[in-house]
Amino acid sequence: MEIRDPVHGSIQILDEEIPIISDNFFQRLRNIKQLGFSEYVFPGATHTRFLHSIGVMHIGTNVFDKLFSERLQQPEIIRLKETFKLACLLHDIGHAPLSHATESVMPSLEELNIPSRFLSERDKIVSRQASHEDYTIKSIVDSSFTKSFKQVEDKFGIDRNCIADLIVGSTPDPSYFTVDGVNFFPVLHQLVSSELDCDRMDYLLRDSYFCGVSYGSYDLDWLIDNLEYCEIDGSAYLAMNERAVVTFDDFLLSRFHMFLMVYFHYRSVCLEQLLMKYFKTSEHEYKIPADIEEYLKHDDHYLMKVMRNSENEYAQAIVKNNIPQKIFESFNEEQLKTLKVVEKYLKAENIEYIRCSSAGRLSKYYTSDSNTKQYSMKVLRDVLGSDGPTYSNIDQATDLFHKFSKTHSVNRLHCSLDNLSEEQLKNIMALVHSKG
16 A cells, blocks of 8 residues: 655555554544644644654654665564564554643553553552553553454564564563564664654654744755664664764754744643643543543544533633733743742732743653663764774764753743733733843
8 A cells, every 4th residue: 555645755555554554543543633732823733643653654664674774584674674663653553632731631550451561660569640652552452453463463473562662662572672682672662762763753844844834854864874773782772873963963953943933832832731721620521531442532523522512711712722821931041030030929919820831841861761861872983993883872972952951941921911900910011021
């Protein structure tokens, strides 16, 4: 089967993969918009996670073929390729409607009852709220969706649990990913989820295209052409040739600019906060079910219908795209001081407000996630007189990660001014124009 994609052109789908794409679990993604509320700002941003997921698999196929170009006929490599392709395709299969904010009304992980293989030691002791990743795992390994894998299992000998492992980032079965003594799990997981993964490679170009902006453009072909893997202590890790570091910087800049101009647009982010307020003030109107089969009904249209029929003020504000006014925005430490003074006044006056912050949103690289640190991408360079290429961690070749995290924090305050007294409005205006 061939799919015509406006971003990548022709995408080939294997006959054995058609039952997976045709299944209701994957078809549900047709009704989950990639950018949630961004459509309210960029009317062209109606593209869905359905086509994005296919695009991620397409890029993943091209990257895999580059990394294993001389071994593509090897049976073990063919099995790994299909496992990896399906991890790329299904990475978003459990995504919740409209926004990540919807995860706040998901059930406990215990109620979802995913197989213990995918539970951390802490999860086995202390129950937490389920996430969309948990729904992804449940869909792949423990639902009616599993019947659609029969053809790929029969032809390629894949294990659905190992598809899920690549998405989770750990595996109890490294032998499945080991070929000729090398464990390829780290590099394949990095390509599913890391600072340079196939997900980001697709959505930057796709979101830029459908939003009608140019911020997400970068040289995808050159980036892929310069990707490699390096072996360290019997495991393979993602690496790039040093000549592509500037292109990687361009990729990071594209992501940063898309973040500021699209993903963190004040209107769409404020709508997400209104959605959170709706969930908190109408606990019985909408809940994500623990039954994975029942979850199939829950897409953007389902949730929007619930809110259209609701009398909740926040639900109606979302439906009407009516957000409280943005009263202050900070981009540096000095402005942040002023924002905190304004926020303190709003609290003291018991005035309802919304604060939006970019902290923690821009990059996984800033987190303490163990998998991210363990699988840090490498940069390879040829040094005259050495026995072979040398490698270093990517953060030794570019400091854009840290520059972004420290100097480009954005914070906003939103507040409805309609119900304020003249004195309150006057005081807020005075504080906004003060220097903190």
